[in-house]
Amino acid sequence: MRAAHKAKDKPGMPADNPYIQSLKQAGYRLTQARLTVLEVLEAEHGHITSADVLKQVERINPAIGRASVFRTLELFTQLGFIRPTYIHTSVTPTYVMMHGGHHHHVICTECKRFFEFANCGLDVLKANLQRELDVQIRGHLLEFYGVCADCRGPSHAEQKA
16 A cells, blocks of 8 residues: 555645556556656656656656566556557657547657647547447547648748738
């Protein structure tokens, strides 16, 4: 229970945190590695590479090993807290938080900047898929790729005018 007590005392990590509650309900212990990785993910609003998670976890608690961080990222992916996406490269995933079971963004293929949006309009599709395929959908990650206005440059802005 020591780790659970620390979770309550940890700034930004209240005991009623939905991710902490989900870990408890799934029967997982609240280890320092899990709590620290969760703290890092939430501080970055869930857009962070595994390398950056490692650096920040090491800065917060150098006693947490690399393997524990990767096991925690894998667990959080299995539980649906995060999903890997390939915003910046095709090799290293960027993890995104799945608040409410979903996440949506547009990624500029030139500068790799991402733009989040809330309403994906997929409620009807979700209901149809659940009915037609007899599945219970628990979340989704929606990514669009394009070129932002900054990368298209001033000639694009002039064409629109």
